[in-house]
Amino acid sequence: MERPVKDGILYVQHCKFGKRSWRKMRAQLFAASPSGVARMEKFDVRDDGTAPEKMPLQRCARRVIRLSDCVSVGPAGTESCPKATSAFYLTTTEKSYVLAAEQRDEWIAQLCQLAFQGAKETVPSNARTQLSPSVPMEENSLYSSSPSVPMEENSLYSSWQDCMCRGAG
Numbered sequence: 048m049e050r051p052v053k054d055g056i057l058y059v060q061h062c063k064f065g066k067r068s069w070r071k072m073r074a075q076l077f078a079a080s081p082s083g084v085a086r087m088e089k090f091d092v093r094d095d096g097t098a099p100e101k102m103p104l105q106r107c108a109r110r111v112i113r114l115s116d117c118v119s120v121g122p123a124g125t126e127s128c129p130k131a132t133s134a135f136y137l138t139t140t141e142k143s144y145v146l147a148a149e150q151r152d153e154w155i156a157q158l159c160q161l162a163f164q165g166a167k168e169t170v171p172s173n174a175r176t177q178l179s180p181s182v183p184m185e186e187n188s189l190y191s192s193s194p195s196v197p198m199e200e201n202s203l204y205s206s207w208q209d210c211m212c213r214g215a216g
Contacts, residue, residue, distance in 0.1 A: 053157045054073075055073070056149075057073075057089070059072050070091070071092050072089045072092060074089050075087070079161075086111050086114055087114065090109050117137065117139050118139060120137050120162065122134070122152075122155065128147040131149055132147040133147060135154065
């Protein structure tokens with residue numbers, strides 16, 4: 048059985064009918080392993096920190112955020128948070144989350160380490176779109192510097208050339 052790297056109470060900000068509110072959640076961070084991917088699992092909790100018993104199964108089910116989909120993590124400064132907590136954001140390829148925790152910096156550091164393979168600082172959201180300087184553009188499957196198939200031997204090009212030679216006449 049997998050053991051969480053970090054476990055604790057987080058608050059997730061929700062916006063319902065234009066009103067922002069915080070929902071208390073229990074969160075667990077798991078590192079990548081042979082039996083699972085790096086992820087955050089979230090569960091609804093009651094005020095005493097335990098999972099609710101009489102809620103519908105769908106609401107009690109865990110929600111999983113794959114950390115491989117994480118684009119950026121960092122402190123969120125101006126959010127009004129629950130008492131004794133500080134806000135931070137977690138942005139994935141599919142959704143942005145505003146979270147609050149008592150130990151915000153510990154959660155941010157652990158999320159960054161798991162999501163970005165040991166990076167200590169936050170990663171900007173445009174980091175995924177930047178090209179790696181170690182791999183030149185010409186050395187990929189579309190722009191290879193080695194000729195693989197001459198244009199004359201390409202059947203699509205030959206068909207096009209035949210049509211152009213015959214003309215519309």
